[in-house]
Amino acid sequence: MTPTSDIIVVGAGPAGLSFAASLAGSGLSVTLIEKSPLETLQNPPYDGREIALTHLSKEIMQRLGIWQRIPENEIYPLRDAKVLNGQSNYQLHFPQPDQARGEPADCLGYLISNHNIRKAAYEAAAESENVSFICALGVKEVKTGPDQAQVVLENGETLTAKLLIAADSRFSQTRRQLGIASDMHDYSRTMFLCRMKHTVSNQHTAYECFHYGRTIALLPLEEYLTNTVITVDSDRAASVQNLSSEELAESVKQQLNGRLGEMELASTIHAYPLVGMLAERFYGTRSALIGDAAVGMHPVTAHGFNLGLSSADILAGLVKEAAQQGRDIASPTLLSRYDSKHALHARPLYYGTNMLLKLFTDETPPAKLLRGLVLRVSNNLPPLKKLITRQLTG
Known part of the structure; x- marks a missing residue:
């Protein structure tokens, strides 16, 4: 079966959208699948969350064309x-x-409101010709094998790709179906x-x-x-x-x-x-976890989105490099490198935050x-x- 896309991303939250925006101009076709209707992606409602962003996150968002889309008076x-x-x-x-x-x-x-980040990230991703959206439709089942990943939608349609990305929250059903265990707190x-x-x-x-x-x-x-x-x-x-x-x-x-x-x-x-969550590992066969699907942080250290954005940036960089060199964008070596790079910061921060919370x-x-x-x-x-x-x- 010929792949429907090079990459399928399950979940069009800020991490999934940022990952897609990172691949603009890469020549790789990306399909984002999101349960919410398109109108919600285009105009996300206020949800009370103000996101604390580091200077590194600002740099990444500027590079992706996200930062520039947020009104200056709301930064x-x-x-x-x-x-x-x-x-x-x-x-x-x-x-x-x-x-x-x-x-x-x-x-x-x-500090930037979450709904403003989501709106800007959607606009940056949607502007890319190589990115397409399937909205108002959930995922029924995912399977991965040595040659490709399969995604079965709720309407019975089957999509295939070289690489599957789980970006569907800390309660990710995609992660569960990939057989990746997690420490849920x-x-x-x-x-x-x-x-x-x-x-x-x-x-x-x-x-x-x-x-x-x-x-x-x-x-x-x-x-x-x-x-x-x-x-x-x-x-x-x-x-x-x-x-x-x-x-x-x-x-x-x-x-x-x-x-x-x-x-x-x-x-x-x-x-x-x-609820906090840390995945046992951040990748599987032809699949990877980004955003809260990889690490769901307690907000006390204000690093949840920063970690999610970092995960998308690290993985996208490795994928683009492989594509440019004609290598497999979902090879075990590439995905293992992503796991190591993201874990280097994510795991100490997750456990350190939990220790801090226990004390305070x-x-x-x-x-x-x-x-x-x-x-x-x-x-x-x-x-x-x-x-x-x-x-x-x-």
Whole structure:
């Protein structure tokens, strides 16, 4: 059977779209399969998520023509970041980079709404003549063999390709059908996201407030507009869900001790259960995992999309190189190289994040003491602080 495409990508989220955009002009035909209708890809709805982007991610997105499609007034610079523990006023502070001292940037990173990234990524991929879309249709079954990959759609149609890419979320059915095991971690916590207006400037500073019982993250957008992320144990989700808009804003104001002044809800509220996932490996026979299908991060370190974009960029680079040299774009050697390159950063970050979470959500007295100690050590050891900053900025 002659391949329908050179590459089939299951899932047209940001990672799948970025991978397709990376192959523009490569001469390789790419088919993206997405359950959502085309209209949703063209105009994704606001979903509450503000994505923290490193400088490396900005460079990749610029190269792919994604960054330039995002309105400038909706790209928010992150000047500095602070971490608070419990009721203590002590802060672990990551200040704004100083270009006068030779540091390469004037901010730690950028915040962009997820729906804006998705829209721009779709436009960049759709502009490529070698990229086609099958929308509003799910995948029933995938199979891979030594010569090709097969995808059976829900309508019974069978597609074939030289390479199959799974980019269909951390709960990927494609990954399961490929027989790739995963370490799934249910944090038993629920995250609520919304935008809030306030009367005191946020100074473009992000806060991660590990208060006891309820964590709040503040992601600065405009000077008086902040994305507010409230995380609670899932059995206490109703304590947030049942609040009126005014009660929610007041509860955030009280928890922050008035740090941002009067608070007012400025968007819809979106809830997400927190589940982490790390695939046992990132490839199979004529197949590879990218984005959340490879690594689904807890958002506390703000690296989920950055890792997903990196995975797409690494794999696309290897595939283009093989195509240019007339080699097999899905050879075991190529896919193994991708696995090694992506795992080098992804695995330590995944396990390190889980260790951090375990420490900062443990409310036993020894853990509380250790948490405070960790913040002080991190703040007063310049090499360690610089290392953490480099992880933040990419």
